[in-house]
Every structure is written in C-alpha cells, then in structure tokens.
Amino acid sequence: MTDLLQPAALAIAILADAALGEPAWLYRRVAHPVQLIGTVIAWADRRFNRESDTGGKRRQAGLAVCLCVTLGAFLSGWAIQALLLGLPDGPLWLGLLMSALIAQKSLYLHVADVAKAMELSGAEGGRIAVARIVGRDPEVLDAAGISRAAIESLAENFSDGIVAPIFWGLALGLPGMLAYKAVNTMDSMIGHKTPRHLDFGRAAARFDDLVNLPASRLSALLLILGSIAQRGAHAVAAWRAVRRDAHRHKSPNAGWPEAAMAGALGFAIAGPRRYHGVRVTDPWMNDGGRWQLNAADIRAALSLYWRACVVLGLIVLAIAAL
Template sequence: MLESWLAWSEPLSLLIALVIDACYGDPVALYRKLPHPVVVIGNAIGWADRVFNREADAPRRRRNAGIALVVLLVAAALAVGGVIQALLLALPLGWLWLGMVMSALIAQRSLYGHVADVARAIEVSGLEGGRLAVAKIVGRDPNRLDRAGVSRAAIESLAENFSDAVVAPAFWALLLGLPGLVAYKAINTADSMIGHRSPRHRDFGWAAARLDDLVNWPAARLSAFLILLGALLLPSADAPKALAVTLRDARRHRSPNAGWPEAALAGALGFALNGPRAYHGVPTDEPWTHKTGRKTLDAPDIWHALRLYLRACLLLGIGVTAVAVIGH
C-alpha cells in the first residue's frame, strides 16, 4: 500500500508543481527571507571551487578533485531530497506540500518572463535595450549582436532552457521524486558554474560537464518531441519541417543535447539559429541550424517562439497528468 501511494504521489506532486510554477513562478517574497535552493547549491559549489581548485595543482589532481566534488554533491542532494520528501509525505496532504517544494526547482514561468523581457526591450528601447536584456540569459558578447542576433540568442536560450530548466527537472522528478529533482539541479548548477572549457575549469569542471551531458540526454530528446507536437497545435508552425530539421541538424550542434530542442524549434518556425558568435571576445564558427531558414529575426519572432513554448509546456503537463492517472 505504501509503495503504491508513493508511486502515485510523486507524479501528482509534480503535476501540482508544474501548475504552481506556471501560475505563480517563484515566490519572490519568500526568497527575500530565505535563500533559493539553487543559491544554496551554488554557494556550496563556489566554496569548493575556491578551496579545492588550486591553480598550483597538476591537471590530474584538479580533475580528481572535481570528480570528488560531483560525487559528494550528488550524494548530498539525493540524501537531502529523500529526507525532505519522506518528511513531507508523512504530513496530511503531503503530496500537496511536496508539489509546492518541487515547484521551486522548475522554471517554466521565469523562463518565459526572461525571454519575453528581451522582446519587450527591443520593442521599447531598440537594439541597446535588447542587448541589456539578453545579456541576463546568454553568455555571448551582447555588444557584438545586432537586432537579429539579439532575437536569435533569446530564442536559442528559450529552446535550450526548455530542456534544462523545465523538461529535465520534470523528467528526473517523475523518475526519482524530489531526490532526483534536487540531484539534477545540483548537477546542472555545477555545470553552469564550473563546467567550462576555460583554463581554470577545464579539469576541475570536467566531471560536472560530462555528468550534465548524461543527465540531460533523455530530456533533450523529449523536449524536441514536445516542441514537434506543440507545432501541431500552432497553425503558423510546421511540424514536418521540425522533424526533418531535427533529424538533420540536431547532432551538428556543439552540445550533445542543446541541438535537439533548438533544431526542432528552428524547423517548426522556419528560423535559422546558432551560427557564428563570440564568447568573451573569442569568435567561434558554429554551424547553422536550419541554414536555409530566416536569419533576420526580431521581437515578433521571439513572441512566436514563446507561443510554441507555451504549447510544449502544456503538452508536458498533459503527459505528467497521464502518468499520475495511470499510476493511481
């Protein structure tokens, strides 16, 4: 009986989390008094980076230190998530409290808001406003971007983070409950902080980057599938083209995962994404995704991409609902 209840409560709690996040986003007032869980994780990673990633150490020693950090981080996340889940499910309406906690680690609404801010900034303040807004969500040099580049960067961020910040957390929560969700966020945060190819983090962040690639593998493919299905619900989108571009271009992306949702969105909306850009002043010759698509993107195209994103999020919720019903 208990195992059956737990199997049902987790997808139900995840569904509640998706609904709460879609409707309300992060409880800003709460996080003025308490740190966000991701901030706590980030502080721990930052401390370990300062203490154990010593430039005087040999590359092998720095890599081993990074591996140890990831192992301890994941173990701690699983343990903390497991204890919190057990305590919450022991309460009356525990599945509801669990859903409220899970909602803090899913970013549907905040992702929509950040990308929509770029579109609004372009409309109100032109190129300079768009550059300031997009700098908050991408790592490339905003001052090198023209209006189309700013729009393209926002749309690419939307596609990639649909996988990383929405689908992947939901996937691991569905599979392993709150422990899986917390562990995923710990891995993803570690990758964003130390999983770089810079001289400082090439070795220390190696394990974080490789593990992040692994845990995002299923979600990236699922994200592309949800975008493809979402294109069927958006009259101005092209679902067959989304499939064709995904199968052709997804593997050409420098990331083993980001190319999947980006290719699906590019094909669905007829956009050319990725291509050459610069990070920290260093130009990179990235291949185009859907090279024959339209490159002159602008604020209306960001809104178009957001409409497709909303449909993909809705389909994710329907899928989780189906799992909850079947599990019950």
Template sequence: MSWIVLTHPPDTLGILALALLIEAMAGYPDRLYRALGHPVTWIGRLIAALERGLNRGTPRTRRLGGILALTGLLATVAAVTLGLTALAALTGHGFGLVVLAILAASLPAQRSLFVHVRRVSAALRTEGLPGGRTAVSMIVGRNPESLDEAAVCRAAIESLAENFSDGIVAPAFWIGAGGLTGGALYKAINTADSMIGHRTPRYEAFGWASARLDDLVNLPASRLTALLLIAAAALSRDVSAAGAWRAIRRDAGRHRSPNAGWPEAAMAGALGLRLAGPRIYGDTRVEDAWMGDGRAEANPDDIVRALKLYRTACALQFTLVAAGTGLWLTFGR
C-alpha cells in the same frame, strides 16, 4: 517505511503534475527569493566552497578533486531531500505529496523563462537595440555588443529552446523519475556544469566530471523537448511540425553540444529560422553549425511566435503528465 512510497510512481508523477501547475501559476515569488534565496543559489554556494577547497594542484589532482566535489555535492543534496521526503510523509500521504510538490515547484522555471524572453521582445519594441541588448544579456552569455537586432532575437529564441530543455523538461523528467530527490539531484548537476563545467585553464580538469554527467542526464530531456516542440507545432498555427522534424534530422547532431542541438533545431525548423551558428562569448568567437535552413533575420514577432509555441509545449507536457498520473492511479496500483 511509508516515505519510500513518495519516491516512486504514481506519486512522483502526481508530485510533478502539481509542481508544474504551481510553478506555472506562481513562479518563484520575489519575496521568497529575497527572504530565503533559491535552491540553485544554495547549491551554488556549496559548489563554490568545494571548488575553493579542492581545485588545486596538477591537472590529475584537479580532476580527482572535481570528482570528489561532485560526489560530495550529490550526497549532500540527496541526504537533505530524502530527509524532507521522510518529514513530509509524517504529515500523511496526501498532504505530504502536496508539500513535496510545493518544494519541487522551485526546480522547473516555466514562468520565469517566459518572462525573461518576453522582456527581450518588449525592450526591442520600446527601447530599440540598446534595450534589447540589455534584456538579452540577462539570459545569454554571449557579448551583447556584438549583436544586431536579428542576432538579439535569435539569441533570445535559442535561449528559450535550450532552457526549455534543461530548465523545465529535464527537471520535470527527473522529478517524475525520482520525486523531489530526483529533480534536486538533476538541478545540482546542471548548476555544477554551469559554474565549473567550462573549458578554461581553471575549470577544464576540475569541472570534467560535472560536464560529462550533465551531458548524460540531459540526454533524455533534450530528445523529449524536441518531440514536445514538434507536437506543439502540430497543434499551432503559423509554425511547421514538418519543418521542425526535418531540422532535427539534419542539424541536431551537428551542434557542438550533444543535447542543445535537439531543441534548437526543433525551434528553428518550426519557426522557419536559422539559429545557433557562429557567435561571440566575451572576446572569443565560437564557430557552430546553423540549426535550420530558414531566414537568419529574426525579429521581435518571431520571439512572440516562439513564446506561443513554448507555452503550447508546456501545456502539452503538463497534460501528458496529468494523464499519465491518472492512468497509473487507475491501472498501475
């Protein structure tokens, strides 16, 4: 069947290149969100319904319920996206590829991440610490009242680094590997982890499978993100590719997350900062290792530098995908 072609390279790379370009230019329009919602919100509703029905009983039955919920979630997402791929193929190969790219553009979040992090820097400059705390609370889960200005800036930069990995590079990687279905399955796993993958009495057993699978599917992207940030630093001024490499080698493995340390260490080393470290979520203090050995007193100018590095890394990712698509079309068929 012709639709199967659209789930394999070079078509998946073409879908990815177009999706990244569309999302960078337009993002996910607010009007569309208000009218239809977003794939993540649709997935979230399904996860919430599955959790209400299956998260009960002993820890063992909760863990089994979580495995069943995750399986049902992924089966549903796969069925819907493979169906959409089949329908797109009926419109013709070239047009179908464009249709899938438009759908896939809802999965990475290059534009919205830039906007939300830039808002923190702008709020600190115009509204002071209260405005910065409000803006950063939109993108991080820690208690904003516990943050001074330097901590607000570090939190924004850490969020930029980590979300570059799991919000952009990871969905891009899985779109490139499996088209719309690959990217949507990744997004479902990542959303499940963010909703139920917490070590709390309610979710520790039920969310176990989602948390473990999320660690696995984010592993390649976290390493790729670190490499993109190193390469972007080598192409940029006022940042250090060598510092990023040193920080990754020394600190990435010390992070409590098996993946988040890679982009955070790369960003910290490139900017000459210290990121991560102890922080407070709600009323709970989390002890974590510092990433990087630079100054901890980050400021709004550092957020601006981080955003410039991020944009260069995004442009580099697109260039590599587009070049890969061209090479595959030239030599791979």
C-alpha cells in the same frame, strides 16, 4: 505509495510554477534551493580546486566534488520527500517545493523581456535585456542577433530548466530533481574550459551532458507536438530539422530543442557568434531557414514554448491520473 504520489506532486508543481513562477517576496526571506546548492559548490571550488595541483589531481578533486555534491543533493531530497509525504496533504507540500525546481514562468518572463525591450527601445534595449540570459557578447549583436540569442536560450533552457527536472522528478521524485539541479548548477559554475576549471570542472561538464541526454530528446518531441497546435508552425519541418541538424551542434544536447524550435517556425538559429571576444563558428540549426529575426519572432517562439509546456503538463497529469 511514494511512487504513486510523485506524479501527483509533480502535477501540482507544474501548475504552481505556471501560476506563481518564483515569488520574489518568498526568496527575499528564504534561500532558493539552487542558491544553497551553489553556495556548497562555490565553497568546494575554493577549497579543493588548488592552482598548485597538477591537472590530474584537479580532475580527481573535481570528480570527487561532483559525486559528493550530487549524492548529498539526492540524499537531502530523499529525506525531505519522506518527511513531507508523512504530513497531511503531503503531495501538496511536496509539489509546492518541487515547483521551485521548475522554471516555466521565469524563463518565459526573461525571454519576453527581451522582446518587450526591443519593441520599446530597439536593439539598444534588446542588448541590455538579452545580456541577462546569454553569455555571448551583447555589444556586437544587431536586432537579428539579439532575437536569435533569445530564441536559442529559450529552446535550450526549455530542456535544461523544465523538461529535465520534470523527467528526473518522474523517475526519482524530489531526490532526482535535486540531484539533477546539483549537476546542472555545477556545470554552470565550474564546467567551463577556462584555465581554472578545465580540469576541475571536467567531471561536472561530462555528467551534465549525460543527465540531460534524455530530456533534450524529449524536449524536441514536445516542441514538435506543440507546433501541431500553433498556426504558422510546421511539425514535419521541425522533425526534419532535428534529424538533419541536431547532431551537428557542438553540444550533444542543445541542438535537439534548438533544431526543433527553428524548424517548426522556419528560423535558422545558432551559427557563428562571439563569446568574450572570440568568434565561434558553429553550424546553423535548420540551415536554410530565415535568420533575420525580430521581436515578433521571439513572441512566436514563446507561443510555441508554452504549447510544449502544456503538452508536458498534460502528460504528467495523465500519469498522475493513472
């Protein structure tokens, strides 16, 4: 029975998130699930990532933390799901909780803020807005660089923030969603190639690559399907860009949605950029596309993003109906 109720709860979650997003009034009163996971990870980082240890010991400690946090999130999700499904209207309550682990509306709003800031204040306003969603150096970005950064973030986070938690929710229910969020949060907090986290965060970074692999491919397909319904977008060009460029990205996963979105809209994104003063020379996604982008191009990417979200929602609704 639980397996049959999970798609129904996920359908509720998708609709609730699309309508409500992340209500500020709620999260002023209660902690967001990801915030709680982050608190545990921060404690583990302080407690077990000892600078006096050798690299080998720090890798072992990081692996143990990764496994324990992931398992803890999975077991917590299993217990909460069993409790909620035992209540009247259980799928409704489960779906509302699952909606907190999907970021459709919040991602849209954050990226739309960049377009709005550029439309109102030009590149200066765009730099302030884009700095909230990307890690690259905003002060060196012109209008085209700001636009590309926002579109890249939209494409990558479509996979990480929407498709992946829904995929694992369909596969494993709330336990799968919470475990995925634990891995993804660990990667964002400790999966960096810095002196402190190069060894300790290695397991988290590798595990995050693994659990995002199916969703990244699926997200590219969803963007291709979404482009069929968007005027000016080209599904065949998106498919070609994915086949040609996705594997060239430094990430084993980010290139798939980025190449699909770039190809569908005729853009070239990724490419050379700067992080913390260091120039990173990466290949272009949809090399040969237009790279001098602007706020209108961000709006076009947002339109394609919503269409891909609708396709994903329809798939989950169809599974729930079956």
